[in-house]
Amino acid sequence: MGFTLKVEGPNEISLGTTSITGVKFGADIPHDSNARSTDLGSTMEITGKILTAVDGDPFDATRQLGLWSLVPAEKADCYRKAEVEVIAASQVVRKYTFSNAFVVDYREDYGDVEGVGTFHLIIKQKKDKTAQITVEGGYSV
Secondary structure: OEEEEEEEOOOOEEEOOOOEEEEEEEEEOOOOOOOOOOOOEEEEEEEEEEOOOOOOOOOOOHHHHHHHHOOOOOOHHHOEEEEEEEEEOOEEEEEEEEEEEEEEEEEEEOOOOOOOEEEEEEEEEOHHHHHHOEEEOOEEO
16 A cells, blocks of 8 residues: 655645555544534644655655644645545555645654654644545546
């Protein structure tokens, strides 16, 4: 299984199957509700490896993820279109699109045992744009 991430903005961010190791998609519904709540949100957690450029390969785009996480809320650029594809056997199992995603949390971890660093990105869709989230899948790459 593989994953891709594409983030549109001033600098396009693109991570492929060699970088991303996991994706979690979830609907954020209040757990104390006794009926379907109108207070609905959605979150994606994306984890992966920070790869080193070797033999003229370009550096991975995780640096750009870190810079996106630092964009202040006052700038419209903090909201970007983010697409995540889950691919298995040359089939797109799921394609999640957040039209107005923003970074909730971004971490990079390094250690002398792993050999490479890892990243952990949490993004959410802007709450008033929740209806614009698309979930597709079931087609070939």
